[in-house]
Amino acid sequence: MTSPVWHPFTQHGLNEPIPHVVRAEGALLHLADGSTLIDGISSWWVTTHGHCHPRIAAAIAQQAGQLDQLIFAGYTHEPAETVARGLIEIAPYAPGCDPLAHVFFSDSGSTAVEVALKMALGYWHNLALDGLAEARSRILVLEHGYHGDTIGTMSVGERGVYNAAWAPLLFDVCTVPFPAPGREQACLDALEAACRDKPAAFIVEPLLLGAGGMLLYPPPVLREMAAICRRHDVLFIADEVMTGWGRTGTLFACEQAGVVPDIMAVAKGITGGAIPLAATLATARIFEAHRSSDRARLFYHSSSYTANAIACAAAVANLAIWREEDVRGRIAALTDGIATRLAELAAHPAFAHPRQLGTIAAIDIVTADAGYLSDLAPRLRAFFLRHGLLLRPLGNTIYLMPPYCIDTEQLDCVFAALVAAGDHFSA
Template sequence: MDSLIDIDRRHVWHPFTQEATAPEPIPILSASGAVLHGVDGKEYLDLISSWWLTTHGHAHPVIAEAIARQAKKLEQVIFAGFTHEPAVNLASQLVAILPRELTRVFFSDNGSTAVEVALKMARQFYLNKGESREKFLAFDGGYHGDTVGAMSMGATTGFFEPFRPMLFSVDTIPFPETWQDDQEVEKKERESLEALDRYLDENRKDCAGVLIEPLVQGASGMRICRDGFLQKFAERVQRAGVLLICDEVMTGFGRTGAMFASEKAKINPDIICLSKGLTGGFMPLSVTVCTNTIYEGFLGASFDRAFAHGHSFTANSLSCAAALASLSLFKTENTFTKISKIEKIHQERIAPLSDSKKITKPRVKGVIAALDFVTNDPGYSSKLAPLLKEFFIKRGLLIRPLGNVLYLLPPYCISDSDLNRAWDGIDAALQEIDF
C-alpha cells in the first residue's frame, strides 16, 4: 500500500518549497503545547510557531472546544446583510485592546488579504473625497504577503521576480535595521527620516498610504528597528495627511512583548492588519481595522461609495470563536508573564554568542530572537539554510532559518527547559557546522 509520503509526493504541491530538491515532508499526526508529534513517533519542538501562528500552544483544549461548540451551532453564514455573535463580540473585543481610534473591523481570511483590503481601503478613501491618490510607500525589505498588491508592496524582498510585470510600482525608503551594540543606528535612522521627508515633500498629495511592519520585519530576516524611530516616522506620515498602515500580521498578539507592536512603539496607525496569531493559530482569519474617519468616508446614498470587497469566508464563525477563545487565554493564562520569561531567556542565551566570529547582529524583541550566520552567500537562498534546517530537525528542533538568518519565535507555552534546549542546539550548530 502507498504510504502517506508516496501519495503526498504524487499529488501535493507544498508552499515556498523547491519540490525537486527539498527533503521529504515530515508527516505529523498530532501536536500539543510546543511539540509536534510525527506519525513515526518522533517529536519536534516547534520553535517557529508553525509559520508564526501558534500562540498559546498547539491543540489548546480551550480553543479546540470553542471551535467544536460553535461548529454545532453555526458554522458559516453570508456576512453581507447578515451578522452573528462571534463576529460582533470579536470586533468589539479587538477594538477595546487596539490602539485608540481603530474602531471599524473589516474581516477577511489571511494576512495577504488583510493587506489587500488596507490598500484598497486607503485608495478608495481618498477617491471618495475627490482625490485620486495612486502612490504607496513601503520600507525596503518589507514583506506583506503573496497576493498581487501585497507582493507589489514587498517587491524589495526579492521573492517575487517572476511576477514583476504583474506588480504595480511602489516607492520605498531604507529601513534602519539595528541589533545589539549597533554603533550606526542613529545615522541609519537619520537617513531614513530624511528620505521620508523628501518623499513626503514631493508626494504628500499623491500618496494614499505608507505600509510598514512595525518594529520587526519578519520574512526579510527578523530585522528590528527602534521604538523612538517609529514614533518620529509615524508622526511625519500622519502630519503630512497620509494614512499610516501597520501590517501586524506577524507582530500582533504578543510577539514583540506587547499585544501589538504599535502599542509597544506608542504609535497610532490609521489602519492595522492582523491575522496569524488572531485565532491562536487555529483557523484562517484576518481583520483590517480602521478609524471611524475612514469608515465614514465610504458612507453615502449610492453603492459607488461603498467598499466593494469581500470573501466567501468573511468572518467565518468558527474562526471568530477560535479568536475569542484565544483572547480570553491571554488573561486566564497570564500570557504576558510567559512572554517576558521567554524574552529574558533569549537575552541570557544570546549575550555570550555576540563574541562569536561566526555570527553577527544578535537581536531580541519580545519572543523573537535572531542572529545572522556569517557566510559568503548571505540572503534567502544561502546554502547554509538547508544545512541548518537538517541539523536542527535531526535534533528534534523545528527551526527554519530565513537564509543565513537564524531565529526563534516559539509559542508562549514553551517551557524554560525546552527553550534552553533550542539554544543548546544553536550553540551546537555553531560548533559543529563548518561554514
C-alpha cells in the same frame, strides 16, 4: 507513493524530507514515526499559546455544532460581533489620536493587508468624488518589507527572486530606505520628502521586519514616521500580522511607540494560531468615507469565508485567554529566558549580529554565502530536523519565535542545537 501535494516555499526538486505530523500539543509536534519536534517558530509565527489549546479547541468544537458558516454580506453573528468589539478594546490607543473604530474581517494576513491598501485608496477616491481632496494613488513602502504573497502585497514588499516571475503584475511604489543603525535620519528625511508629493499611504511592519531578515528599528523612529505622515495627511498603515499578539513584548508593536495607525492589519495569532482568520482595523474617517446612500460607493471586497463563525469562535476564546490568564507574564519570562541564552550564544565565533525584540530572536551564522538563497539554509533545516527542532532559517539568518508555553527544558534544547549548528557549520 508520491504525494500529490504542492507545498508552499518548498523546492520539490531538492527531494528534502517532508515530516508527517500526526498530532501536536503545547510546543511539541508528534511525527508519524514516533519522534517529536520542538516548534521553535510557532508553525510560521501563528501559534501563540501552544498547539491545541484546550479552551480554543473547545470553542471550535462547540461552534461547529451550532453555526459553521454564514454569508457575511448583510448578515452577522455573535462570534464576529464579540471579536470586533474585543479587537477595538485592545487596539493601540493614544491621547490626541483618532482611535481604531471599525473591523473588516478576512482570512489571511496577505488579504488583511490587501484590504488595508484598498481602504486607503478608496478613502482618497471617495474624497475626490465629493470634491474634498485630490485623488491619491501612490503607496510608500519601507525597504526590505514583506507583507504577503498576493499581487497587492507583493507590490508593497521588497522586490527579488521570490516575486520576479510576477513583476509585470506589480504596481509601482516609492521606497523609503530602512532605518538601519546610524541611518535613521536618512530614512525619516526620505519619508518627509516623499510625503510632500501627496501619496495615499505609507505601510510598515512596526519595529521589526520579518521575512526581510528579522531587522529591527527603534520605537522613536516608528513614532516619528507616524508623525510625518500625520503632518502631510498621509494614511499610516501598520502591518501587525506578525508583530501582533505579544510577539514584540507588547500586545501590538505600535504600543511601544505610542502610535495609533489609521489602518492596522492583524492575523496569525488572532485565533491563537488554531484556524485562519484576519482583520483590518480602521479609524472612523476611513469608514465614513465609504459610507453613502449610493450603492455604487460601497467597499468592494469580500471572500466566501469572511468572518467564518468557527474561526471567530476561536478568536473569542483567544481574547478570553488574554483577558483571564497571565499571558503577559509568560511573555516576560520567555523574553528573559531567550535574552540570557542569546547572550551566551553571541560569544560563539560562528555567529554574528544577535538581535531580539520580545519573544523574537535572530542571529546570523557567519558564511561567505550569505543572503536569502544561501545554500546554508537547506542544510541548516536538515540539521535542526535531526536535532528534533522545527526551525526555518531565512538564508543564513536563524530566528526563533516559539509559542509562549515553551518550557525551560525545551528552550535549553533549542539553544543547545544552535550551539551544535555553530560548531558543525564553522568547522
